[in-house]
Amino acid sequence: MLKKILIVGGVAGGMSAAARIRRLDEKVEIIVFERGEHVSFSNCCLPYHLSGTVATSEELVLTTPQALKANYNIDARVRHEVIDIDRANSEVEVRDLNTGKIYREAYDKLLLSPGAVVPLPPIKGLDDIRFFTVRNVQDVEMIQQHLSDTNAADIIVVGGGFIGVETAENLKMAGYEVNLVEMLPQVLMTFDFDMVQILQKELVDQGVKLYLNEAVSAFEDGQAVLKSGKKMPADVVIMATGSKPDSALAAKSGLELTDRKAIKVDQNFLTSDPDIYAIGDAVEVFYSLSRQTAPLPLAGPAIKQARFVADHMYGRYTMNTGYIGSSCLKVFNYNAAVTGLTENTIKGHNLPVAYDYVYVIPKDMVGIMPEAKNQYLKVIFEMPTGKILGAQCIGRGDVVKRCDVIAAMLKFGPTLEDLKDLELCYAPPFSIARDSVNFAGYVGLNILHGDIKxxxxxxxxxxxxxxxxxxxxxxxxxxxxxxxxxxxxxxxxxxxxxxxxxxxxxxxxxxxxxxxxxxxxxxxxxxxxxxxxxxxxxxxxxxxxxxxxxxxxxxxxxxxxxxxxx
Ligand SMILES: Cc1cc2nc3c(=O)[nH]c(=O)nc-3n(C[C@H](O)[C@H](O)[C@H](O)COP(=O)(O)OP(=O)(O)OC[C@H]3O[C@@H](n4cnc5c(N)ncnc54)[C@H](O)[C@@H]3O)c2cc1C
The missing domain is CATH 3.40.250.10 (Rhodanese-like domain)
Known part of the structure; x- marks a missing residue:
């Protein structure tokens, strides 16, 4: 019988696990340590506070330690950082960041859900300037405060991944001049080069200054100096340079790490210590399509892994069927979704996959409906089997639904034939009788069977x-x-x-x-x-x-x- 479970990290993975554990066991003592100010805040909505879409920062905080105590009898300790794990004695060492006091807590099982950190590139002068990241509520509050203190008009966002693009979009919506600097030839590497052009045009059309194949090489005299020699004011700099598993505590405690320095876990999310689990952004998952392990820093997987490990602690076993990787975002008036493999992944990881793809541009609803909009749908399939490997869909309408349909199928090894035959809901305001995903199946089969080139x-x-x-x-x-x-x-x-x-x-x-x-x-x-x-x-x-x-x-x-x- 478990008497005491400790959890490190009180947001997506950690807090979901705590709640599930309580539902499984009324008696066990659950303590969640969170070094930040808040538990259970909406990381994903952070950029939307910068534009005022989420009006106040208080709204980003979804619950409080008091509510968790009252509703779940969970002891959530904010501003408490776990600084070491004494695995021999099954204890953690905790620093109370309010008092500086260090104390120990024993555990029967320990769950690590410490998330990720922003890897900072070695840019000359970075240490001498005030820069921001977008990881928690305090970060966005500090950005808002700095913007109002400095009256700055120009902002540099370094990094064109999901968080960089969402941050750039929301700051632009708030009326700032936004320079988005990306060292690669495209933003959003989760989308293929041909598809992402749509989103890059939208960024430019909406006034974001987009610098690709560029990098900040130094900060000097209050300016950012780009690789090309271009200079721009560096009053407000946001570093959105990616996400790296936060494995510092695990490493210090002698837990095994992967080559990428994520916390190494097995198929049950157990670390190299049988009493310690790890989930979320800090670990690598098995990608069932590429058959490789890599981080998957998304909220949905973290929350599902939380349920998985809570169940596992109580002997309720679940199959780890692997991950396909599905995500979406909004870029001003465009929506974009991606699931499974992309060409970027196949080529970037040198996967031994022979593939082709279809690119179709149907309307998202019956064309004569006033709201009908183009959808740009790319479906990648294996040659010669016609097995679907991935899809990307971009447009001003409901493109996420199309990718979600294919994402759901990808769990079950679909082929183009299945895509063709999918029976989906139809009425003119929602779709067309032969939906875009069916259409992609038709065209894909034409290619596969050699009917057309x-x-x-x-x-x-x-x-x-x-x-x-x-x-x-x-x-x-x-x-x-x-x-x-x-x-x-x-x-x-x-x-x-x-x-x-x-x-x-x-x-x-x-x-x-x-x-x-x-x-x-x-x-x-x-x-x-x-x-x-x-x-x-x-x-x-x-x-x-x-x-x-x-x-x-x-x-x-x-x-x-x-x-x-x-
Ligand atoms: C700006 C932003 C936007 C995002 N948008 C999306 C989105 O639209 N869709 C999506 O799917 N995902 C999105 N994500 C990713 C998603 O939020 C993460 O994948 C998810 O939160 C991971 O959960 P986690 O529990 O692993 O880590 P987190 O939710 O980050 O929680 C980790 C917590 O652990 C705490 N911690 C770390 N070490 C210690 C320690 N030693 N002691 C105590 N506490 C510690 C940290 O302070 C942190 O609060 C976004 C993330 C960000 C930052």
Whole structure:
């Protein structure tokens, strides 16, 4: 029988575990140590306080130690830091940060949910400036205070991951000039390069100054000096340079760590000590699609692991089926979601996976509904099995639902055939009768079975520059309002009369607005004896989104006479 369970970290994982343990055992003593000011605050809503979307910082705090005592008989001690674990005697050493007093508490089981820290790059002068991170309620309160004390107008956000982008968005919404500096060629590495272009354009359209392939190399004389030599005022600097498992306490206590310095856990989230569990941002999980272990710093997994370990402590075993990694965010007027593997992951981790993907741009509801919006959906599948590996969906409407559908399927090893057959709810204000995910299944099967050949938007520039033959299947009016340079306009309606204009001795690439008309044109040509025709997946919309940002950033020659984003 367990008499006393101690928990380190009182937010997502730690507090969820404490509550579950109490529901399983009315008698056990539960003490949660949290070194910060608050337990159970909403980390995920922190950026939204910077814009006033969450009006007060008090709202970010979801409960108090008093309420936890009253409702759950949990002893939650804020501003109490666990500074060591005496594993031989099953005790922790705690520092009361209010009094400085150090004391010990014994445990039967110990759970570590200490979260992550922001890894700070070695930037010259960083130690000499006041900079902020966005990890807890105090952080955002301090940022607000500093902004009002200094009257600063310009802000630098270093790092274009989820937290950096959300922070930049919310500070821009609050009226500040925001410079977002990212050392990689794109923000949000969880999305592929072709997809993230949509979000980068939205950031720029909304006035965020986006610096890619850039890095702050030094802070000097109140300014940030970028790698390129550019200087900008450094009155307010927010370091959003990622998330690193906080394993300092575990390391000090001699618990095993992984190569990435996360706390090493087994399939039951037990550390190398059989009485100590660890969960959340501090550990690595098994990714069932890549079959690798890596951190997954997201709230949902932390909370589910909390239930898992609480159950495990009480002999209620759960299968650890691994993780697929699903996340979403809002970037001003756009929503974006991703699940499973991306090209970035496959290439970045050198996974031995043969794959292809579909990129479809259907409306999110029946097109004649006034609220209908484009959705940009990319579904990656394995070749030659057609097994779905991952999906990304971006748009101004309900794209998260589409990714969630695929995320749910990914738990069960789906194929394109399953996607095609999914039976989803439909009425005009919500979707189309053949929803985008069904549509992606149809197109994917066409590719898989070799019914059509496609070319991806990311490859169009090279083809245009090499003088490839493009046919634009839209109307003359659409063609005149912007097309791929050098393309020949043969509207679908005229194709059957003008087939003799289409060469047979070279590859022919067909596009329209979103690939519906050009797909029909490809079919018509193939059924009439052409065997070297390719569908430009994503068509004019896809090419425009894929090209615009880099055209602006680099000043290179556009490959379209005019972009089309609608
Ligand atoms: C700004 C922001 C936005 C986010 N947005 C999203 C989102 O939209 N969706 C999503 O899924 N996830 C999001 N996350 C990630 C999510 O919040 C984390 O994955 C989740 O909170 C991890 O839970 P955890 O219990 O491992 O760590 P945390 O919730 O971070 O809790 C760890 C706590 O442990 C305390 N601690 C550490 N060491 C000690 C010690 N020695 N003694 C006492 N206390 C200690 C820390 O002070 C910290 O409060 C966001 C995170 C941030 C910071």
């Amino acid at each position: 496609q070319i991806h938007v990311a490859d169009i520039r090279g083809l245009v520059e090499s003088g490839a033959y493009f046919i634009d299947s839209r109307t003359k009016e659409e063609f005149d309002s912007g097309h791929i340079k050098g393309a020949v306009n043969i509207p679908l309606q005229e194709l059957r009369q003008r087939m003799d204009e289409v060469p047979k001795d070279r590859a022919v690439y067909l596009y329209c607005r979103s690939s519906t008309r050009s797909y029909n044109a490809v079919c018509a040509l193939q059924n009439s004896g052409w065997n070297n025709v390719f569908l430009v997946s994503g068509s004019m919309l896809g090419v425009s989104w894929c090209e615009w940002f880099e055209d602006q950033r680099t000043g290179r020659e556009p490959i379209v006479t005019k972009y089309n984003f609608n």
